[in-house]
Amino acid sequence: MVKLKARQRLTRRPVTLAAIDGTGLSGPTPERLAKSGGDFVIGNDPQRSARVYTFRDGSLERLKDRGKLADKFSRGGGEVEPRYEALMKFRHHWRCAGMEPSYGNFDLNKVFASENSGFTGLAKTEAQAFHVGQYRSAVREIGLKSSFVVECVVCADDTLERAGVKLGYNNRNAAVAAATECIQRAADQLAELWGIKPRTGK
Numbered sequence: 001m002v003k004l005k006a007r008q009r010l011t012r013r014p015v016t017l018a019a020i021d022g023t024g025l026s027g028p029t030p031e032r033l034a035k036s037g038g039d040f041v042i043g044n045d046p047q048r049s050a051r052v053y054t055f056r057d058g059s060l061e062r063l064k065d066r067g068k069l070a071d072k073f074s075r076g077g078g079e080v081e082p083r084y085e086a087l088m089k090f091r092h093h094w095r096c097a098g099m100e101p102s103y104g105n106f107d108l109n110k111v112f113a114s115e116n117s118g119f120t121g122l123a124k125t126e127a128q129a130f131h132v133g134q135y136r137s138a139v140r141e142i143g144l145k146s147s148f149v150v151e152c153v154v155c156a157d158d159t160l161e162r163a164g165v166k167l168g169y170n171n172r173n174a175a176v177a178a179a180t181e182c183i184q185r186a187a188d189q190l191a192e193l194w195g196i197k198p199r200t201g202k
Helices: 030-035 059-065 082-096 126-142 144-155 160-166 172-193
Strands: 040-045 050-055 073-075 078-080
Touching: 059 082, 059 144, 082 126, 082 144, 082 172, 126 144, 126 172, 144 160, 144 172, 160 172
Parallel strands: none
Antiparallel strands: 040 050, 073 078
């Protein structure tokens, strides 16, 4: 029987991601690539001579790729996609306002949640106060029902079907259609609110 010395250290091998294409650099795992369904773009980082993977498998990007947000017009010599831009802006304000849930350490001995539990009602900085104001004005513009669906799909990356089910539709097609219509109408209202496209007469 072999005895180990008291001061002998046990070494652990570092855990690394698998190298991609023999470059020696780590990249996304095969599982992450499979989850994206092939919806990613490979670019280059000239400073590191590495490949950069940009995944476009979020719910908003899929809506755009499937033509659900088709509403383009030309402005300033370029093409504008007002619905997509408006929803991107909404998601940006939602995130910067602190609405995105964060899961910190939970102390079950305390009655109240920790300050890392998301937005508590008061902005911590002036920048956050600005985003809170923009988020609230957007919610007032599109209404609670539409803002609920937009937050589910665009911000929280939930599916159209699940958002439609939460609205009360049990049929899959009806749920998807209702959620899609809600998002399109909200996107049009937000695009007009933020001046991405001119307001239509009411």
